[in-house]
Amino acid sequence: MNPPAGEPGPCPEAAGTPDSSGAARRFRALPLDGAMVSAAPLVSPATASPATASPATASPATASPATLAFVESPVQLLNVLEWAYADARRASGPEGTASGPEGTAPQDLTVVVLSPHDPMTRGQLRRMAELARDEGFAVRWEDARGGAGAPIKTIGGLRGPLRRAGRIVIGDPFSRYVQLLLTLTRAKDLVVVDDGTATMEFISQLAKGEPLVRWHRRGSKGPRDMVFAPVSATARRRLTPGTKRRVEVFSSMPVEPPAGVTITANDFAWTRARFGPPRLTGGTDLVGTSLVETGVVDLERYLEAVGSLARAHGATRYFAHRRESAEKLHRVSAEVGLEIVRPDLPLELIARRGPIGHTIVSFPSTVVHTLPLALVGTGVQVAVCDVDPAWLTRDASPRAQGFLSGVTGTARDVRRLGSGPQPESPPPRDAAPPRDAVPPREAAPPRDAAPPRDAVPQRDTAPPASPGPPAAPVAAS
Numbered sequence: 517m518n519p520p521a522g523e524p525g526p527c528p529e530a531a532g533t534p535d536s537s538g539a540a541r542r543f544r545a546l547p548l549d550g551a552m553v554s555a556a557p558l559v560s561p562a563t564a565s566p567a568t569a570s571p572a573t574a575s576p577a578t579a580s581p582a583t584l585a586f587v588e589s590p591v592q593l594l595n596v597l598e599w600a601y602a603d604a605r606r607a608s609g610p611e612g613t614a615s616g617p618e619g620t621a622p623q624d625l626t627v628v629v630l631s632p633h634d635p636m637t638r639g640q641l642r643r644m645a646e647l648a649r650d651e652g653f654a655v656r657w658e659d660a661r662g663g664a665g666a667p668i669k670t671i672g673g674l675r676g677p678l679r680r681a682g683r684i685v686i687g688d689p690f691s692r693y694v695q696l697l698l699t700l701t702r703a704k705d706l707v708v709v710d711d712g713t714a715t716m717e718f719i720s721q722l723a724k725g726e727p728l729v730r731w732h733r734r735g736s737k738g739p740r741d742m743v744f745a746p747v748s749a750t751a752r753r754r755l756t757p758g759t760k761r762r763v764e765v766f767s768s769m770p771v772e773p774p775a776g777v778t779i780t781a782n783d784f785a786w787t788r789a790r791f792g793p794p795r796l797t798g799g800t801d802l803v804g805t806s807l808v809e810t811g812v813v814d815l816e817r818y819l820e821a822v823g824s825l826a827r828a829h830g831a832t833r834y835f836a837h838r839r840e841s842a843e844k845l846h847r848v849s850a851e852v853g854l855e856i857v858r859p860d861l862p863l864e865l866i867a868r869r870g871p872i873g874h875t876i877v878s879f880p881s882t883v884v885h886t887l888p889l890a891l892v893g894t895g896v897q898v899a900v901c902d903v904d905p906a907w908l909t910r911d912a913s914p915r916a917q918g919f920l921s922g923v924t925g926t927a928r929d930v931r932r933l934g935s936g937p938q939p940e941s942p943p944p945r946d947a948a949p950p951r952d953a954v955p956p957r958e959a960a961p962p963r964d965a966a967p968p969r970d971a972v973p974q975r976d977t978a979p980p981a982s983p984g985p986p987a988a989p990v991a992a993s
């Protein structure tokens with residue numbers, strides 16, 4: 517068994533990479549300090565089993581755990597912790613779920629990290645691994661992509677534990693790595709935790725009996741897809757409930773369960789119990805996404821939209837997605853003037869810990885569903901900017917616009933923004949004014965006056981009766 521990962525203290529992989537310009541000083545990572553509460557592990561050290569008490573000293577001869585969780589991203593690991601917390605509270609009964617004591621974590625859970633190449637993702641995973649060990653769980657770090665022979669070595673080392681495990685928890689049913697591992701398990705209890713908005717597409721494809729394909733992929737199948745098709749089909753059967761197989765989806769997304777699938781709501785109870793409440797800055801923070809990097813949204817359109825949102829809402833900080841390129845972030849910093857923050861933990865934890873803006877503005881992404889849950893009762897408002905179809909690239913999947921619209925349209929407790937110029941609503945009283953703000957006019961503008969070119973609209977859920985001609989698009993991601 518490989519040793520668990522994560523050294524104490526900040527991990528350099530999670531830090532922002534300075535560039536050669538004056539904007540380099542804007543790049544920074546957030547340290548893991550501040551308002552962390554109720555930090556006692558769910559499993560008492562006195563009662564923990566060898567597999568959970570001290571992962572660093574766990575013996576290779578230790579019996580295989582009854583539950584294996586496979587994660588490839590920080591958000592997946594966060595949602596495994598949320599699932600374990602909820603599962604423990606369910607197991608402890610009404611006393612534990614209501615006013616009783618904290619739930620006790622299952623002592624038979626081992627988290628297996630299938631480490632990716634991306635340095636930012638690896639850095640966040642290491643920090644999340646620290647939190648998992650603090651909760652009393654064993655963490656097994658696998659350099660699953662560390663060379664040509666790494667997959668064979670990883671799968672060979674996991675074959676035995678997979679066959680003996682009674683329950684499997686996964687975060688990405690579209691992952692070929694995970695699909696391959698699913699073909700080796702005999703577990704009759706399968707749990708899928710959120711991997712962002714991909715959960716919505718997974719549920720839809722499972723209900724329709726379709727092959728598991730990521731929403732942003734397009735085109736015909738290549739040779740590798742054809743070779744892997746039997747493995748994917750087998751994995752899909754493993755994820756289909758039956759008389760001898762239970763399938764649970766633990767999700768914060770608004771999904772309708774297919775026949776036989778159990779849906780358990782993720783309300784981020786662990787996050788709220790362990791962190792916060794945050795201190796609010798009174799300003800606005802923007803949240804970046806990787807829609808440019810995945811080839812869905814045009815880069816120039818995206819930069820235009822970020823600039824428009826920053827000016828319209830007086831934003832000063834930009835929380836980068838872990839997959840955003842350094843080149844794009846440099847342009848956001850240099851051209852828009854935003855401070856780039858590269859978090860070393862998922863944004864749900866960063867926001868819950870604080871300090872965070874009074875308003876958080878995002879494009880269609882996971883956070884428009886998760887942040888309202890993690891920040892409930894804090895006074896933070898989450899707003900989402902729609903993606904105009906004109907922002908999409910030529911290579912974007914035909915399903916892209918419908919999927920993004922669904923992400924926005926199903927979000928609860930958020931404020932909808934449009935994708936073209938409109939008058940903006942006033943910022944909070946204590947929010948800093950935009951750098952280039954112009955004093956408001958006392959007189960109403962003439963009827964034929966053109967709206968500001970860089971304004972990003974805020975609109976009600978219902979569209980106006982006479983929308984008029986479509987506005988020139990701004991960018992998104």
